[in-house]
Structures are given as structure tokens and as C-alpha cells.
Amino acid sequence: MFGVAEARERAEVFRELTAMVHAGVSIGESLTTVAAGMRPSRLRGGLLRAGYDASGGHEITESFEQHPHVFSALELAMLGVGERAGRLEMSLRAIADYHERDFELRSTLQRELTYPIILLCALILIPLGGRAAIAWITDGVGAAVTIAASTLLGYAIFLGIPAIVVYLIIRNARQSSAGRLWLDQLKLSVPLIGPVARKVALARFCRALAALYSAGVLMGSSLRLAGEASANEVIARKIEGVARAVDTGGSLSEALRKSALMPGTVLQMLTTGERTGDVDAMAEHVARHLETEAQTAISAMAVSITPIAVVIAGIIVAIMVISFYGGLYSF
Numbered sequence: 001m002f003g004v005a006e007a008r009e010r011a012e013v014f015r016e017l018t019a020m021v022h023a024g025v026s027i028g029e030s031l032t033t034v035a036a037g038m039r040p041s042r043l044r045g046g047l048l049r050a051g052y053d054a055s056g057g058h059e060i061t062e063s064f065e066q067h068p069h070v071f072s073a074l075e076l077a078m079l080g081v082g083e084r085a086g087r088l089e090m091s092l093r094a095i096a097d098y099h100e101r102d103f104e105l106r107s108t109l110q111r112e113l114t115y116p117i118i119l120l121c122a123l124i125l126i127p128l129g130g131r132a133a134i135a136w137i138t139d140g141v142g143a144a145v146t147i148a149a150s151t152l153l154g155y156a157i158f159l160g161i162p163a164i165v166v167y168l169i170i171r172n173a174r175q176s177s178a179g180r181l182w183l184d185q186l187k188l189s190v191p192l193i194g195p196v197a198r199k200v201a202l203a204r205f206c207r208a209l210a211a212l213y214s215a216g217v218l219m220g221s222s223l224r225l226a227g228e229a230s231a232n233e234v235i236a237r238k239i240e241g242v243a244r245a246v247d248t249g250g251s252l253s254e255a256l257r258k259s260a261l262m263p264g265t266v267l268q269m270l271t272t273g274e275r276t277g278d279v280d281a282m283a284e285h286v287a288r289h290l291e292t293e294a295q296t297a298i299s300a301m302a303v304s305i306t307p308i309a310v311v312i313a314g315i316i317v318a319i320m321v322i323s324f325y326g327g328l329y330s331f
Helices: 004-022 027-036 042-055 060-065 073-084 088-139 141-173 177-189 193-214 219-229 233-247 252-259 264-276 279-329
Strands: none
Touching (some): 004 027, 027 042, 042 060, 073 088, 073 193, 073 219, 088 141, 088 279, 141 177, 177 193, 177 233, 193 279, 233 252
């Protein structure tokens, strides 16, 4: 799906479109006006072209479908239903709400992990700076420069090359469905990270499902599109099985129970929604519940990583101090 910055940009764009359509501005003029105030990007170009098409009498969904790399299948489905039902403003608002919640979840992940990532980077840089400082004190600037250069070369060989290899493997695996499945299974099995990745993916799935179903998209299509929105191939494949069961007349809560994806509290909430005929509202409650759980899991992971990194950094510094004073007294 989208990164933090693009999720925020899309939320703002669709919120502005909602306001303009609500004020009575034609959709074609709304699209071109909003696009005119944006920075150059693929989204801006897609909005401009769609605005020109809509002003010429084409349907907005038809125009958006010409740019599959700009507009997601989720956006197209919600717009298509809204346009056919004469509820375009409601669909635009639902898309804006979806992107706003997605932005909040992604920004929480980014914010909570920033400090642990800085600490982990410091673990790499501390030996470089420490060895260079010791060489400067004991042998002068020339020795410090030599030590720093040799350490950087060692980093390039022992860290840089493996990192490049891993990046190429991941990029190549992402090109195929089987590769994405393997990567996502690996991600979900990593201690500490796996449970968080699962909660985040399920939160995205439920948020997308709530947005799609409330916009009027059929449940089977909503499930499939929401599975894709989870950005996890393992979960998307399980949701495909759930969608097939629902298409054949099965209960959503029962199909989800058999998939073993959702916790019991969520299944009970969905069961209640089906009994009362208020599935869309209950799906919204479920999405909020899982987003809160995901944010809590992200914070807990960051709290767990930080002291580990601090302890490792302290050990490295202690070893360097001991080796420094050991070198002084050996003369």
C-alpha cells in the first residue's frame, strides 16, 4: 500500500474533494482544482487527467481505472459503488477516513520505532568513533584517519555486502506471489516483530473492510480487497478462503472463526453485528479495537527494543574503555 507521507497526502486530497463536492462544485472541476494545488507527483498527474476526463462527460471511476498504478483497487471499488448509487460524496468521505486512519497507524509505527532504530545505528557507529578517538589520543590524527578508514572498509565488506544481498533477495521475492508468501510468513514468525506485524496487518484489513462494506461494496469483494489492503500475503490468502465461504452463503463470523485469524472478542462482536443486521457499524468498532491493539503492540515492541539496545551499547563502551586503559598501562 502507501507510505506515511502518501497516506497523509491521499487523506488530505480526498477530504478536499469531499468538501468541494458537498459545496456543489462539479467533480471534474474539483479534481483539477485540488490537483493544481499539489506538488508534482503521480497522484497529481492522475487527478488532473481524471478531472479533464470527468469534465468531458466520462465517469470518474472509468477515468481512475486508466491509472491503476496511481489509484488502488480499494479506492476504485468504493468510488464505483458511490458513483453508481449517487452517493459519490459519501464514498469520497469514506476513502478520506480510511486514509486518515491508515496514516495514524503508520505514523505510530514510524514514531515508536525511530528511537530504537537510532540506538541500533549507534551500536554500529560507537566502535568506529571510539577506535578513532583512542587512536587520535595515543597515536595522532593520521592514525585516527587510518583506523576510521579501515573500520569503514570492514563495515562495507561485512555489513554492506550482506545488506545488499538481502535487499536483492527481498526485492526479487516480492516479484512473485510465492515469494511474497514466504517473506510474510518469515515476518510473522520473527520473535517480538511477528506479533506486531500480525496485529498491524489485521488492523489494516478490518479498517479496509469497514470502509468498503459501509460504502456499499458486496461482502465477498470487500473481503478480497481488504485482504489485499492488509499488505500481508499470508493473511490475504486466508481471507480469500473466507470470501469464498461467504460467497456460497456462509456466515462471516463463522468463516473467520475457521480461519483462526481473529481473536475471540472480535469474532463475538462480528457475530453480534450479523444478528442485529448492523455489520457495517460493528466492522467499524472492530477496526477501532484492532487499531488500538496494534498501536499498543507497537509501543510495547519499542519499549522492549530500547533497553536491549542501551545495554548492548553500554557493554560496547565498557569494553572500549577497558581496552583503552589496558593499552595505556601496558607501556
